[in-house]
Amino acid sequence: MSGAVGPAPAPLRAARALRRGTAAAAALMAHIAGWAYVAGALFITFDIVARSFLGFSSQATVEVTGYLLAGGIAWSLAHTLFRRAHIRVDVFVSRLPVRIRAPLHLFSLALLTAMSILFAWAAWELVDESALFQAHDNSALHIEMVWPQGIWAVGISAFVVACLVLMLEATLVLFCGRGAALDGLLGSRTLEDETEEALEAVAMAHEGDKR
Amino acid sequence: PSLPPGPPVRISAVTQPLPTQPQYTRVDQAILRDASAQRSNGRVQVTLSTHAERNLAGNEIVRLVRSGQVEIGAGTLTTLSGDVPILDGVDLAGLAPDIADAKRIAEAIIPVANRDLERFGVRLVALYPFPAQVVFCRTPFTSLSDLRGRRIRTFGNSLVDYFTALGAQPVSIGFPEVYSALERGVVDCAITGTGSGAAARWPEVTTHVSAMPVSWAVAGYMVNLAWWNRLDPQVRTFLEATMKEVSDAQWALGEAATRDGIDCNIGRAAECRIHSVAARPMTEVVPTDADRAETRRIFREVVLPGWIRRCGARCGEVYNETIAPISGVRFGG
Amino acid sequence: MIAIVFLLALLGVTIFAAATTGQALPIAEILMLIGVFLLFFGSGVYIAAVLGALGVLTGLMFSDRPWWAFLGQTLWAPSSNFVLVAVPLFLLMGEILLRAGLSDRLYRALNVWLNRMPGGLLHTNIVSCAVFSAISGSSVATAATMGSVALPYFQDTKYSQRMVLGSLAAGGALGNLIPPGITFIIYGLITETSVGALYIAALIPSILVTGLFILVILAHGLRSPMQKPEPLPLGMKIRALAGLIPTVLLILLVLGSIYGGFATPTEAAALGVVGAAAFAALEGKLTFRMLNASAEATARNTALLGLILFGAYLLNYTLTLINVPQALAALIADLPIPPWGIMLCIIALYIALGTFMEGFSLIITTVPVVFPIVVALGYDPIWFGVIVTMLVEIAQISPPDGTVMYVLQGMRKRAGPITDVFIGVMPFLGAYLLAVLLLMIFPGLALWLPSVMG
Numbered sequence: 002m003s004g005a006v007g008p009a010p011a012p013l014r015a016a017r018a019l020r021r022g023t024a025a026a027a028a029l030m031a032h033i034a035g036w037a038y039v040a041g042a043l044f045i046t047f048d049i050v051a052r053s054f055l056g057f058s059s060q061a062t063v064e065v066t067g068y069l070l071a072g073g074i075a076w077s078l079a080h081t082l083f084r085r086a087h088i089r090v091d092v093f094v095s096r097l098p099v100r101i102r103a104p105l106h107l108f109s110l111a112l113l114t115a116m117s118i119l120f121a122w123a124a125w126e127l128v129d130e131s132a133l134f135q136a137h138d139n140s141a142l143h144i145e146m147v148w149p150q151g152i153w154a155v156g157i158s159a160f161v162v163a164c165l166v167l168m169l170e171a172t173l174v175l176f177c178g179r180g181a182a183l184d185g186l187l188g189s190r191t192l193e194d195e196t197e198e199a200l201e202a203v204a205m206a207h208e209g210d211k212r
Numbered sequence: 213p214s215l216p217p218g219p220p221v222r223i224s225a226v227t228q229p230l231p232t233q234p235q236y237t238r239v240d241q242a243i244l245r246d247a248s249a250q251r252s253n254g255r256v257q258v259t260l261s262t263h264a265e266r267n268l269a270g271n272e273i274v275r276l277v278r279s280g281q282v283e284i285g286a287g288t289l290t291t292l293s294g295d296v297p298i299l300d301g302v303d304l305a306g307l308a309p310d311i312a313d314a315k316r317i318a319e320a321i322i323p324v325a326n327r328d329l330e331r332f333g334v335r336l337v338a339l340y341p342f343p344a345q346v347v348f349c350r351t352p353f354t355s356l357s358d359l360r361g362r363r364i365r366t367f368g369n370s371l372v373d374y375f376t377a378l379g380a381q382p383v384s385i386g387f388p389e390v391y392s393a394l395e396r397g398v399v400d401c402a403i404t405g406t407g408s409g410a411a412a413r414w415p416e417v418t419t420h421v422s423a424m425p426v427s428w429a430v431a432g433y434m435v436n437l438a439w440w441n442r443l444d445p446q447v448r449t450f451l452e453a454t455m456k457e458v459s460d461a462q463w464a465l466g467e468a469a470t471r472d473g474i475d476c477n478i479g480r481a482a483e484c485r486i487h488s489v490a491a492r493p494m495t496e497v498v499p500t501d502a503d504r505a506e507t508r509r510i511f512r513e514v515v516l517p518g519w520i521r522r523c524g525a526r527c528g529e530v531y532n533e534t535i536a537p538i539s540g541v542r543f544g545g
Numbered sequence: 546m547i548a549i550v551f552l553l554a555l556l557g558v559t560i561f562a563a564a565t566t567g568q569a570l571p572i573a574e575i576l577m578l579i580g581v582f583l584l585f586f587g588s589g590v591y592i593a594a595v596l597g598a599l600g601v602l603t604g605l606m607f608s609d610r611p612w613w614a615f616l617g618q619t620l621w622a623p624s625s626n627f628v629l630v631a632v633p634l635f636l637l638m639g640e641i642l643l644r645a646g647l648s649d650r651l652y653r654a655l656n657v658w659l660n661r662m663p664g665g666l667l668h669t670n671i672v673s674c675a676v677f678s679a680i681s682g683s684s685v686a687t688a689a690t691m692g693s694v695a696l697p698y699f700q701d702t703k704y705s706q707r708m709v710l711g712s713l714a715a716g717g718a719l720g721n722l723i724p725p726g727i728t729f730i731i732y733g734l735i736t737e738t739s740v741g742a743l744y745i746a747a748l749i750p751s752i753l754v755t756g757l758f759i760l761v762i763l764a765h766g767l768r769s770p771m772q773k774p775e776p777l778p779l780g781m782k783i784r785a786l787a788g789l790i791p792t793v794l795l796i797l798l799v800l801g802s803i804y805g806g807f808a809t810p811t812e813a814a815a816l817g818v819v820g821a822a823a824f825a826a827l828e829g830k831l832t833f834r835m836l837n838a839s840a841e842a843t844a845r846n847t848a849l850l851g852l853i854l855f856g857a858y859l860l861n862y863t864l865t866l867i868n869v870p871q872a873l874a875a876l877i878a879d880l881p882i883p884p885w886g887i888m889l890c891i892i893a894l895y896i897a898l899g900t901f902m903e904g905f906s907l908i909i910t911t912v913p914v915v916f917p918i919v920v921a922l923g924y925d926p927i928w929f930g931v932i933v934t935m936l937v938e939i940a941q942i943s944p945p946d947g948t949v950m951y952v953l954q955g956m957r958k959r960a961g962p963i964t965d966v967f968i969g970v971m972p973f974l975g976a977y978l979l980a981v982l983l984l985m986i987f988p989g990l991a992l993w994l995p996s997v998m999g
């Protein structure tokens with residue numbers, strides 16, 4: 002990282018290791034979410050085919066795929082954060098000197114962390130209320146709402162953990178006077194490794210093409 | 213009713229799904245908002261809005277009222293039954309062949325339902341119907357048995373049970389997509405209120421409409437219990453009287469709108485006063501005695517046991533105690 | 546910046562209307578929104594957090610209701626909405642097509658035909674986006690897919706970076722207007738209008754917008770001429786058309802399943818995914834690694850929108866709680882001016898909100914309130930659906946806040962400020978607004994086809 006001067010102190014190295022571990026777990030959750038969308042597409046397609054040609058329908062596509070979406074969003078939030086893909090407007094910030102820019106990075110993350118805690122609290126309150134009501138959906142499967150909502154709340158909670166882990170590292174980075182390193186941790190997607198990925202996808206398309 | 217002068221009472225209410233519905237313009241706005249303001253000399257001020265304006269799906273109304281977002285909320289019971297299963301029992305498919313029965317059943321169940329609802333901090337103050345829920349099809353049919361094998365868009369468990377028992381294939385599609393689903397033949401038939409079908413311009417995409425009510429889409433007005441109990445007794449009495457009037461007007465509208473919806477759908481311009489008349493008149497399918505008997509049988513053998521299985525044994529007891537004397541069908545013989 | 550200018554103008558209109566009608570107005574709210582927005586915007590805060598924080602502030606300052614007690618439901622409802630399932634599905638389809646190389650083939654096939662026009666490759670950006678839009682229902686997916694294909698072609702060329710990014714953003718903003726489109730699905734959901742009729746009504750307007758974009762590029766090309774590539778023999782050009790076949794077949798699958806009566810517009814998105822995977826398999830590119838990468842990218846892009854959705858719905862809820870949209874709509878309806886004037890106000894309102902609001906939340910917040918007014922004024926619901934979709938697309942490419950622009954900014958190989966995208970998109974934004982104006986003057990542009998096709 003560009004801001005690094007000399008070897009990083011131990012607490013910072015520990016925070017960095019913690020962040021890498023959390024990011025790996027978050028990536029796993031996001032992959033599960035992504036495959037859930039693939040499964041959702043297959044489920045809906047199966048329902049269309051069954052309805053049109055086989056004369057039956059699952060009677061639960063609307064609900065189940067709705068839960069897939071909710072869970073899918075929640076379980077990918079943390080990974081999206083580690084990939085610096087959550088959207089910020091940093092037109093001005095990126096032009097400011099490190100001295101000002103670095104604390105602003107931290108401020109943005111702090112506000113996001115606060116918001117994520119509020120969201121997670123609200124999600125668990127909802128699960129709690131559904132448990133009180135012993136609420137079910139109106140689909141043929143009569144699913145207990147605490148399950149899809151609980152899975153959703155777990156995803157948002159993972160996002161809170163991700164925010165806190167990043168906060169810890171970012172604070173240490175700032176404390177160690179390596180503010181410039183925050184660009185690599187929290188800066189938005191203009192950075193090289195982000196764009197590489199889109200080109201990687203295009204490269205994947207060319208694999209096997211004899212050119 | 214009237215109200216002596218005093219501190220103003222500001223009430224926020226979220227009632228019908230859409231602002232264009234007659235249940236909203238003719239009753240909620242006319243009585244709940246305007247008449248109550250006028251009679252209380254401006255002391256009672258009701259701010260009305262609809263589910264659509266508040267971005268609500270309709271199944272969260274109990275939670276909305278409970279958490280104090282509004283003082284009064286209304287929603288259809290089938291939609292709310294996910295949170296409070298006993299509410300589904302008021303409006304099972306095939307339970308009430310005419311609106312008078314539906315009204316008696318609704319009035320009988322309010323105190324029982326309130327035992328469940330008050331645990332959650334909510335009280336049901338009035339129940340009311342939407343126009344009868346009937347079948348619209350894009351191809352001709354003359355009796356219920358013709359529906360065998362057809363794809364029918366339904367909502368809620370008791371309608372699914374009912375149409376499955378008829379040998380039809382229930383399909384779940386969101387309401388806004390039903391129009392194009394009927395247009396393109398994704399489904400053959402769909403069930404909705406006579407007037408709701410007219411309002412959603414279903415006559416453009418269907419040809420035959422049954423005149424047999426399968427259910428009533430009974431809905432209820434609920435109040436936040438803590439707020440209700442805190443009210444000045446005079447105000448509470450005033451509001452009770454207002455809600456009674458709202459309820460009566462809704463039942464009268466439900467009856468008028470049921471027939472009006474059919475008349476509008478089949479292009480009888482002279483009788484069509486509440487909804488708008490169909491440009492392409494549909495054919496009315498008048499129910500036969502055999503259809504009514506079959507509906508009765510399905511209700512007894514399939515729909516009722518199905519609901520009690522989902523809702524629990526206590527619902528069976530409640531049903532036999534309060535609803536069976538009116539419907540004439542007992543659970544478990 | 547535009548957001549602030551518009552909000553100030555809106556405030557002016559509000560005060561003017563207050564003087565004429567004597568209603569109570571949310572002036573304080575609007576001022577507070579501008580203030581907080583400026584502060585956060587300047588400090589580079591996450592969009593979702595800005596929206597959420599505005600929501601929390603609005604709730605705490607202007608409402609005595611315990612809005613937080615309903616927050617879980619407020620966030621759960623949109624995230625589990627079946628209609629929105631179409632969003633990850635359309636994104637997933639785009640990712641698969643991108644990795645299967647289909648979008649690349651589409652781009653190359655069109656390029657052979659268009660690269661000798663003044664403006665060259667830039668035309669290919671617009672036309673390939675337009676064709677891709679006919680399979681994809683999402684502007685973001687269109688911009689992401691065609692952007693990642695197109696950007697490498699511009700590397701080390703003399704093309705203006707701003708025009709390149711601007712044309713791709715504009716092309717992306719066709720994604721929802723050219724059927725199928727997620728915005729139409731949501732509009733249909735709220736207003737109970739036929740999505741099929743909306744799709745048909747959008748055909749001529751989308752051709753109009755595409756045409757105007759091409760004119761913008763022609764004008765740019767004539768003003769700053771570049772060396773033309775060598776002409777290709779006609780046979781080669783015709784052979785290149787084969788690259789379009791898979792795309793055309795997918796269009797037939799997605800739109801055909803809707804019009805053939807097999808699937809609803811939401812479900813058609815799932816068919817699109819399966820169809821795209823089938824084409825990838827035919828190309829021999831359907832591997833676990835490829836699907837895994839597509840799934841991960843879809844998850845990430847959906848989460849990116851999902852978090853904004855959370856913030857937007859929180860803000861939406863507290864604004865609705867204090868009646869801001871309703872008060873604004875009522876105010877507009879009561880203005881002492883003719884219907885077309887009110888319609889212009891409505892359009893201005895959308896443009897103002899669109900500068901800083903996200904498309905979904907924009908529609909979901911405003912349409913339920915504005916729609917009854919529009920119908921009461923005698924405007925056609927289908928026509929208004931097309932107008933609203935165009936306004937949402939405009940919102941996607943109107944600085945400073947527009948997802949399409951962010952996605953493109955994220956794909957740039959050579960880093961540069963996001964203002965490049967902002968400036969580059971301006972002429973196209975003007976063209977889009979002109980199209981809205983034309984549609985206001987000639988409503989038949991939208992309504993003629995549905996009336997002919999029944």
Ligand code: NA
Pocket residue numbers: 677678679680681682683719720721722723724725726
């Ligand atoms: Na499209």
Ligand code: NA
Pocket residue numbers: 899900901902939940941942943944945946947
């Ligand atoms: Na915008």
